[in-house]
Amino acid sequence: MQAVVKRMGMALVTVALAGPALAHTGAGPVHGFEAGLMHPLFGIDHVLTMVAVGLWAGLVGGKARFAYPVAFVSMMVVAGLWGMSGAELPGVEIGIAVSVVVLGLAIALNLTPPLAAGTAACAIFAIFHGHAHGAELPQGASGLGYALGFVLATAALHGVGLAFASQIATRAPLLARVAGGGLVAAGVAILAS
Helix, strand or coil, rough: HHHHHCCCHHHHHHHHHCCCCCCHHCCCCCHHHHHHHHHEEEEEEEHHHHHHHHHHHHHHHCHHHHHHHHHHHHHHHHHHHHHHHHCCCCCCCHHHHHHHHHHHHHHHHCCCCHHHHHHHHHHHHHHHHHHHHHHCCCCCCCCHHHHHHHHHHHHHHHHHHHHHHHCCCCCHHHHHHHHHHHHHHHHHHHHHH
């Protein structure tokens, strides 16, 4: 249990260090890979969603542990390319905040949908996150390097969620529900801001 508390503490520190919506200001490094790597890590909305995808996948278990993160990352890349092309997507910020709320509810309510439904939900949420990443490609930065950076950061955040799920799924299932409730509250706060 002490290891679980330590890992939770590390995850909370990571979340606390993420500045609210900093990922959407255009601030930050100008190099492609570095900018892509940092984008998901410096927006609380992205951090929460990507950790939540891993957490939900881990709690559902089975093939979801692989399918949810892969669907998210795959669709995020497609939407990222779309965003890099200059195409508009109305309601991106709302879609990102809603993804936090819905994933939080899925975790809090211990939802275990059919694999296809959960995978589709993760892919739909990834559209908003990917478009936001792609649309904010820094001027003059390598699109390929940038995409590799945000894919790596996203996969790492999914891994944090999966690790958290593996620690609490059987040892402290109530903690997962509380985490889901916290995600819902955070998503509502993001929507309200």
